[in-house]
Amino acid sequence: MSYIKPSFRHPEAPTNNIGYTEADYEGALSTLCAGCGHDSISSAIIQACFEMSIEPHTVAKISGIGCSSKTPTYFLGNSHGFNSVHGRMPSVATGANLANRHLTYIGVSGDGDTASIGMGQFSHVVRRNLNMLYIVENNGCYGLTKGQDSATADVGSHSKKGAVNQYQSIDLCALAIQLGADFVARSFSGDKAQLVPLIKAAMSHQGFAFIDVLSPCVTFNNNVGSTKSYEFVREHIQATGTVDFVPMQEEITVSYEEGASQEVCLHDGSVVRLRKNGKDYNLRDRAAALAAATDHAHSGEILTGLLYMDPDTEDLHTLLDTSECALNKMTEAELCPGNQALQKINDSLR
């Protein structure tokens, strides 16, 4: 088995606006099972960062425990990374983000790491509107411990050995919408045309952005009867519309028929556009989004695409009125202003 990826790349590989090729955003060779959906998600993150011309050193990847949480090793090898404690990625991400608001935070988690052990942490990071991209690589099973059903496994879904899941599943998108997230999307690892623009939009969104990505576990949950297999997902997938992401540097050149699309302008000037079913789906209606996700789930279909979005939101830094300057840029005098300053604060609270 190969443990090193050859270093040769396509001689005509394109470069982005800052002169990097896609290879500059790659990481180590994956040790996940062959065909794992997670590797496709890593690849989509690489493509998104490459196309957005992000400086790799301005990204921090943070994860918990699980197959999904191993993946930050396999992308953005030149970025910051923290493989933290099971279910505790949101805490570490919060700490990092508060210390330096100028990085792009990508949190990678799985259905176990988020919907089971990390459920509490997840709920609160949504509530706090931490400015980050939170990706759940959702395969409906605990792949790292031989494929037991996870909390996102659908009722009636068959495991590899034939056992049928009896417990209600947690719909993380519905939950996020309900908890007040302002950017919620669902996608499929096997559909990069949809996933890549979603990742770009989520990274540009100023606030908490959540993407639940169905990512089949080829080893334990790709069997007939599973509702998280490549085949089942492909057959039952529905999209709210086709998502385009137009970064702020680019002029909008394509025009669409009135009403055939809807556009959302982000704070940094980039634009998210929903095409095709665009006019039938109101991106900004939280209740409708919740209903749409739930209705599709009831009828056995998987609604993907951008489900809900509100760009006019206040993230945690705004709410807390934190320093613009990163803590590592401050001097000791600023970080430890001394007893006098403490007394001043104490006095102001008496």
Add this chain to the structure above:
Amino acid sequence: MKPTDISDPEYFHKVVDCQYACPAHTPVPEYIRLIAAERYTDAYMVNWESNVFPGILGRTCDRPCEPACRRGRVEEEPVAICRLKRVAADYKEDIAERLPSIPTEKNGKKVALVGAGPASLTVARDLMPLGYDIDLFDEQALGGGFMRSQIPSFRLPEEVLAEEVNYVLDMGVITHFNTYVDSLKSLLDKEYDAVFVGSGAPNGRDLKVPGREEGAANIHIGINWLESVAFGHTSSIGEKVIVLGGGNTAMDCCRTSRRIGGKDVKVIVRSPFEEMKASPWEKEDAMHEDIPIMDNHVPVDFVVDQGRLVGMHFEKVRAQYDENGKRSLIPLDEPHVFVECDDVLVAIGQENAFPWIERDIGLEFDQWDMPKLDPQTFQSTNPRVFFGGDSAFGPENIITAVAHGHQAAISIDKFCQGKDVTARPMPGTILSSTKMGVHEWNFDNAVTNDLRFKVPHADKYQSLSDRHIEVELGFDEKLAYAEAERCLNCDVQTVFTDSLCIECDACVDICPTRCITFTESAEETELRGKLSAPANNLAQDLYLSEPLKTGRVMVKDEDVCLHCGLCAERCPTAAWDMQKFLYSVTKAAEVQS
């Protein structure tokens, strides 16, 4: 675009760029792997079966394989294929046991071969194991043809040449050396069942400018002069030598001159340096031996003073190209350049000549006075006469002559057995999985980053003192291994089974050179435009699957595939498999390798 038919032997053959480019289609990656495994004798026999002269070619081949090598498309330089071939020859054990057995009971057919060069020797090698009686005629005293007369011994030692020529002659070929065939008619009258003409392109082109006749004593035709040196008739030359011409013969002339008395040797050529016909490494070697190459100089006249050649005049030119890329040399408005010299060697090309073939024996010649031949069978319009090597279609090289010889031997055999000469045998192909375990292959699929290793050379001053000292020392075993590891194993094919694919994208994501795309099928031009990576090399095919479950097709651009096997390693359903493809040109007689 239609799905690719991988059962067509030519499809995967084309993916093995080196083998495809080789006129004899030697299975290059196969023998390179054997060299890496220190199985030198096996590597030698793979070569010997295919090209008959591995030791000779490993030193002198024009290497059409190397510019084709895939490695040259992903990094600076191709694998040193030619010099690895030499390694097989240098380190092999005795091969006597492995040579084909020659039947003592002959098949009753007699064949005459004219010329003892590579083409004729190949015909003999292929026909002797079938029981033919073969008479070989050559005007020289020893076999080898132009490999002996024109390639200097500092590039090709006599013992290497003799060894490989003798493997063939020792099969029981009846040799008639020192015998110039002056009439094809009389040969045909001797009741040979077939005659093969492998007499080369024996005439060196002359330069007819003023002073040619007056200076004749010191003006020599390159190939004749090299032959004269090779056979010991010439052993010195003046101190100042001009070599005219820009091909490999010119390079051999100048370097030979340096070894037998030439101190101030210059190569002077009409064309720009980059367009000289000589192989880049031959030019390099010449310049390394302090031989300047003056380009864009057109000879005007030979200057003779008191009956002795003293120099030449040249007109300086520049190259100009019209819209079709056709070159013309435009004289510069400068006075002629005078270059002093004692001797001039004219190496400006070779020509065919068949003064010994009668024109009334049913053998037709074309407008350029070349025999009319069938390009597949090498049969002339006199069905008993076959051609090959330089005498067939003009001057080429050794490996082309060998390729001709193999095909002519098939034709001669069919002709002698009363079979249809035009029914050509299919190539032999074997496609077999290299899978050893879940993600294990029986070839070394890791890609090394090493740049091409240089072949060590003998000390310059020592080698210039004696024309018999071989300049290139060849790779030692350690270097040979390292160089062999640079081979990308292009013969291990990425074989795709569409019915197994679940379209998980794992192969697309892992491919280092982004060769693989899943997309809707379209016409080739459109398809090339929507692949994951630029697919601008139209000489390389797209590998297209049948439609998959989602209606898309798998498209793989063969251009810069590293054959690293990662697509197959990341494939959960073994829809990708790494399968070794062995393509072998069928010969008249099967020679075990």
